[in-house]
Amino acid sequence: MIKVGVFFGGKSVEHEISIISMIEATLRLDENKYEIVPIYIAKNGVMYTGDDLLDLEMYRDMDVLLKRCYRVAVVNDGKKVNVVRVPAPIIGKRVLNTIDVAFPIVHGTNVEDGTIAGFFNLLDIPFVGPDVLASSVGMDKILFKKVLKESGLPVVDYVSFYSTEYVKDEEKILKEIDEKLKYPLIVKPGNLGSSVGIKKVKNQTELIEAVEFAMEFSDRILVENCVGKLKEINCAVLGDVTETVATECEEPILSGEILSYVDKYVGEGKTKGGKLGKMGPRKGGKLGARKGGVGGVNNSTEGKKLPADIPPETRDEIQRLAQETFKLLGCSGISRIDFLIDEEINKVYVNEINTIPGALSWYLFEASKKNFTDVLDEAINIAIKRHSAREKLTFSYDQNILALTGGVKRK
Numbered sequence: 095m096i097k098v099g100v101f102f103g104g105k106s107v108e109h110e111i112s113i114i115s116m117i118e119a120t121l122r123l124d125e126n127k128y129e130i131v132p133i134y135i136a137k138n139g140v141m142y143t144g145d146d147l148l149d150l151e152m153y154r155d156m157d158v159l160l161k162r163c164y165r166v167a168v169v170n171d172g173k174k175v176n177v178v179r180v181p182a183p184i185i186g187k188r189v190l191n192t193i194d195v196a197f198p199i200v201h202g203t204n205v206e207d208g209t210i211a212g213f214f215n216l217l218d219i220p221f222v223g224p225d226v227l228a229s230s231v232g233m234d235k236i237l238f239k240k241v242l243k244e245s246g247l248p249v250v251d252y253v254s255f256y257s258t259e260y261v262k263d264e265e266k267i268l269k270e271i272d273e274k275l276k277y278p279l280i281v282k283p284g285n286l287g288s289s290v291g292i293k294k295v296k297n298q299t300e301l302i303e304a305v306e307f308a309m310e311f312s313d314r315i316l317v318e319n320c321v322g323k324l325k326e327i328n329c330a331v332l333g334d335v336t337e338t339v340a341t342e343c344e345e346p347i348l349s350g351e352i353l354s355y356v357d358k359y360v361g362e363g364k365t366k367g368g369k370l371g372k373m374g375p376r377k378g379g380k381l382g383a384r385k386g387g388v389g390g391v392n393n394s395t396e397g398k399k400l401p402a403d404i405p406p407e408t409r410d411e412i413q414r415l416a417q418e419t420f421k422l423l424g425c426s427g428i429s430r431i432d433f434l435i436d437e438e439i440n441k442v443y444v445n446e447i448n449t450i451p452g453a454l455s456w457y458l459f460e461a462s463k464k465n466f467t468d469v470l471d472e473a474i475n476i477a478i479k480r481h482s483a484r485e486k487l488t489f490s491y492d493q494n495i496l497a498l499t500g501g502v503k504r505k
Contacts (some may be wrong), residue, residue: 098128098474099168099177099193099219101210103135106202108309111452117150118453122466128474131177131191133168135205141166143177144188164190166215175219176232195474196221198450207233220481222473222497223427229421232449235316235388236284238423245422247415248443250434251275252318254284257309268298268314275319281305284314294320300344314485323437326445327402329416330430330470331455334476338420341415341458345402400461408435411442419444427473430455 102116103109120130132147139278144163144351146152152159167180177191196219198210214221224232231237236254243249253271260267272281282306283291291311293304301317308315330341416431430451434443438478454473455467 095129097126097131097192097194098123099131099133099196101133101135101196101198102200104202104205105135105137105138105139105359106200106204106206107202109137112200112205113153114150115201115453117148118456119197119199122456124261124467127471131193132168133177133193134163135162135200141168155463168193169217175217181279186376195219195221195477196328197474197477198223200450200455201448201452205232207285212302220477222477224423224425224429228423228425229449232425232429232447234285234314234445236314239316241422242419242444247422248320250321250443250445254314254316257313257315260305260309260315263292264302268301271301271317272298272373273398274315276293278320280318280320281308281320282307282316283312284316284505285312294470314422320434321443322439325404325435325437327404327412327433327435328430328458329412329433329453330428330451331420331425332418332428332459332460332472333417333420334426335421335424335478338417339453340416340462341462343402343404343409343412344458344461345399347397347399347403400457404435408440408442415442415444418449423449424446425449426476428454428469430458446493457471467469 100116100120102112106112116132120132123130130148132143132145134142134147136142142160143166144164146159146162152162158466164179169176169178171481174192175191175194178188179186179190182188196214196217198205198214198221200206200287201209206229208226211221211224211226211229215226223229231241237251239249240250240252251274253267253274254442255267265420275416278294278296279300279301281293281295291308293300293307295301295304297374305317306314324453326346328346329343332339332341403413413435415433417432427446428451431450432445432448434445435441436443454466454470459469
C-alpha cells in the first residue's frame, strides 16, 4: 500500500479552507490502494500528525485536537522519508510513520506559492501538484499576467506596483492608473487567492481606500479594468506538460459585483447556524463523507451553473485556453483556471490560476463524467512519474573539488 503524506494548513489566510479541502479530497482517495498520513501545518509552522486530524468536527477546539496529536518533523534519512516526533521521546519510538508520496492540499501564501514544493524537492520525494516555478508564478497575480501577456494569451489591461512605491509617490501611480485604465476598476493584492482583499472601485477616492486595504494583505498591488457585462467561468485541468484534459465549465453565481470569499466557500442554507455537516463512518474507523460533501462549504453544484450557460464554441475556447495556460506555466496534477467573459464584446480573458484548487475541484471532474477517485489516482501517478524522470537529471557531480590537490584557488 502506498503511504500518502497529505500536507495541509499553513501560515496563510486560507488556512481553514485548506483543512476543508483536505477532508473533501482524502475522503475520495482509494482506501484499498493508499494509506493516508495526515500532516497538519499549524499557523505557527509547527507540524502535527494523528488520525483525529481527519475529523472535521475536531477542529472546533484546536487546543484539544492538537493535544491528541503528535508534534512532528518530516525528514529524509537517506533511504526514506520519515515522520518523526519532536522533540525525540525518551521512551517510545521516534519514527511514527513513513511517506512514499506527498500530496499538498494547501492554499495561499507560504505554502501554495512554491514554498511547500521546494520543501518536497529538498526531501527528494514525489509530490502531487506544480513544481516551484509553476507554483510561484501561478500565485503571483502580477507575474502571472505578465507571462500570459508576453505569450499572447488574453488578459485584462492592468497596472501593478509595490506598496513601497505607492507610499513614496502616490500621485505618480494614481496618474499612471488614470492614463492606462478607466473606471470602474478592480483592486487586488498581488499574491493572494480566494478573493481576499479585493474591491471594485468607481472613482479615485474609492481607489485610494481599496489600495490601502489591499496593502494590508500584500506588498504588491494589482489594479485592472473591470469587465463590463461580466460572466465568470471556471475550468479545471488534469495532467502535466505532455498531456492534459480539461473539465466541463462552471459559472459561479455572484452574490455581489465580484465573486467573494463567501461565494466560494460558504453554501447558504446548507447547515443551520453555520454548523458543519455530519460525517459517516468508513474503513479503519475514519470518517467518511455523506452525499454532498462537507456541510457549510460551497463545494457542490449549489451556487453555480454547471455546466455553464455558454455557447459550445465559447466552452471549447475556454477549455483550450485552460490547457494552454496550464502547459505554459509547466503545471502538474490538478489546477483550476478562472476566466472572465465580456458579454458585450464576446471576449474571453484568462483571469487567474489556482494551482491547488479548493477540494481540487472534484465537482468539475464529476460533472465531466470522471470519477474523482480515478482523477486523484492519476494525479499521484503523474507525481511518481515526474519524480522518476527528475532522478535521471544531473543536479550534482560525484567529484569533490574540495578533495583535489592544491585546494581552492583564491584571487
